[in-house]
Amino acid sequence: MYINIRKMRKSLGMSQGQFADKIGCGQTNVSFLEKNLCTTSESTYKALVRAFGEDFVKTFEESEPSSIIKGRTAATGKQEVITAELLHILREQQRQTADTINLLRQTVSAITEMLERQGYRSNPS
Numbered sequence: 001m002y003i004n005i006r007k008m009r010k011s012l013g014m015s016q017g018q019f020a021d022k023i024g025c026g027q028t029n030v031s032f033l034e035k036n037l038c039t040t041s042e043s044t045y046k047a048l049v050r051a052f053g054e055d056f057v058k059t060f061e062e063s064e065p066s067s068i069i070k071g072r073t074a075a076t077g078k079q080e081v082i083t084a085e086l087l088h089i090l091r092e093q094q095r096q097t098a099d100t101i102n103l104l105r106q107t108v109s110a111i112t113e114m115l116e117r118q119g120y121r122s123n124p125s
Contacts, residue, residue, distance in 0.1 A: 003048065006034040008060040012052075023047040028084040 009019045009030070016034070020027045024047055033044070048057045 002062045003033075003045065003057065004060045004062055005030060008048075008052075008057070009034070022051045026084060026088045028088070029081055032081045032084065 005019075009016065012019070014022070016030045017027045020030045023030075023044070025044070029044075045057070
């Protein structure tokens with residue numbers, strides 16, 4: 001099944017980023033979907049229905065892609081989407097790790113201050 005994502009997005013007056021935020025994926029994924037580098041997965045279809053309603057989504061269904069980029073196969077496009085999704089996940093994990101490290105630093109600092117106020121030293125002589 002193909003959904004004409006570009007036509008849908010433009011009818012809503014949204015940028016790729018806004019559209020991606022609305023359906024819970026990355027802007028790169030929306031770009032790949034618009035270029036018909038892969039078919040619309042069941043999870044993407046469900047996200048579209050949750051965001052915009054099934055009747056609205058069905059108006060953009062097509063039996064085949066409206067445009068195919070020459071030299072690209074669906075398999076290549078699918079690999080690129082998966083790669084983009086993995087990069088998005090890795091970036092999010094990296095951000096979460098940095099947040100955790102900062103929280104740990106703050107915690108250690110607070111504990112160190114508390115211990116020093118109680119007469120303990122962090123570097124025994």
